Amino acid sequence: MRYLIGRYHEIALKGRNQWRFVDQVKQNLRDLFGDYRLGNIRSVGPRLMVQIPDELSDEIAAERAALIFGLQNFSISYSTPRDIESISREAIKRASGSKARTFAVRTRREDKRFAMNSVEIDRAVGGEVQEALGFEVDLSAPELTISIEIMNDAAYVSAGKIVGAGGLPVGVTGRGMALLSGGIDSPVAAYRMMRRGLRLDFVHFHAHPLVSAASKEKAAELAAHLTRWQARSTLMLVPFGNLQREIVANTLRPLRVILYRRFMLRIASALAERSQATVLVTGESLGQVASQTLENMAVIEKAAAYPVMRPLVGMDKNEIIDQARLLGTFETSIIPDEDCCTLFVPAHPETRARIEEVEAAESRFDIPRMIDDAVRATEVARFWFPPRATNAATAKESGTQY
Structure with missing residues (x-):
């Protein structure tokens, strides 16, 4: 019988609160394997054990398990009776077909009452594998590591461990709203916050129909890709072009970008409230562009109703x-498009905005009306992983339905 055995990352250090993190990993695992009927899922010491159904291949099991935040590493393991002959036979079977020339055996005993200690098991099984397959022993840098775990009910044998996603399970630290521009930075920022346990919704500001719909399509593709790590996502597509035109008509050129960004944070905050998110996430990097100077970021952030991460x-x-x-978003992010960030941008934007000057410029606008108009015009796309038939089907919905 096959098992996915995942070994916890930071979760192992959570003490009395560990059960919350483990429960979240279990739920996320069920979601990411939602198209398969998994067997028993249980936590045994510092590891999670999941019974794998026959129809789920090792390849797909490993591919999905690599997406689960909270696991330091994992293996596809096979159960066998708790005697050294059975364990050796299973180890030979797991190692057969490997192209490795060197190997090592690593044993951990959850049940310390087992007759042999870990070193004795390593030597006994290693000798049988070497005799049967001709591999050379290398305890410092083996090409193949055979892992053996002695539990109370059985022994579990696998050929190697696979690096996990690490971090904290998605959802355990709360919910956030990530501003997804369609560029290189924001998907990476979103991924890093999901890895810290934050479940994200996404918001994308576009200028369609003043420009092509390419940025909307890119944002949808990026949101679908990021959904692989959290099983379900919502992407909110906010038409921003008309609001930009209103700003252009009533604001001096240097301040326009600052006002664009402040309105984005206001609208994202309104959408976050409806999604029960408590933080906003951006892909800003200090000094990278004019709007990301220390002074400008401080002024822009004051417009947000929630903390900006x-x-x-x-x-x-x-x-x-x-x-x-590494994330797999780069090729999508560099596809040429026309997004709202390139529309009505002055040649020499302000790099050291002052809040008094910005607030004076904004006093000309009916801010609540502009935010309400943008929220009501927002389109919503929903994504699932594993994909469903309705994946990426965008439906226009009222903001009050979030």
Whole structure:
């Protein structure tokens, strides 16, 4: 019988609160394997054990398990009786077909009453594997590691451990609203906050129909990709072009970008309230563009009704690009588009805005009306992983229905 055995990351350090984190991992696992009927799921010491159904291949099981935040590593393990002959046979079976030339056996005993200690098991099983398959023993840097875990009910054998996603399980630290621009930075920021246990909804500001719908399509593709780590997502598509035109008609050029950003945070805050989110997440990096100077970020943030989290604030562009490539969002993010950030942008935007000057400029606007108009015009797209037939089908909904 096959089992997915996941080993906890930070969860192992949570003391009396550990059960909350473990329960969240279990729920997230059920969601990400929602198209399969998993067997028993139980927590045994510092590990999670999940019975895998016959129709679920090792490849898909490993692919899905790698998306679950909270697991440091995992393995596809096979149960066998708790005698050294059975364990050795299973180890040989797991290692057969491997192209490795060197190997090691690593044993952990959950049940310390087992007749042999871990070192004795390693030696006994290792000798049988070496004789049967001709591998050389290398205890420092083996190409293949055979893992054996001795539990109360059975022994569990696997050929190697797979690196997990780490972090904290999505949903355990709360809910946030991530501003998803369609560029390189914001998907990386969203991923980093999901890895810290935050469940996210997404909001994208676009200028369609003043420009093409390309940025909306990119945002939907990025949201669908990010949904792989949290099983379900909502993307809110806010038409922003007319609001920008109103700002352009009533504001001096240098301050326009500052006002755009402040209105985005106001609208995102209104949508966050309806989604029961308690923080906003942006992909800002200090000094990267004119709106991301220290002075401008401080002025812009004052318009938000919720704390603004900036997980990339101390990273440079190359670091962010490297993470986007690993995440799998880079190629989508660099597809050319026309988003609202490129519409009506002055040649020389203000880099050191003063709050008094900005508030004076905003006094010309009916801010509550503008926010309400944007929220009511917002379209909503919902995504699931594993995908459903309705994935990425965008339906226009009233903001009061969130």
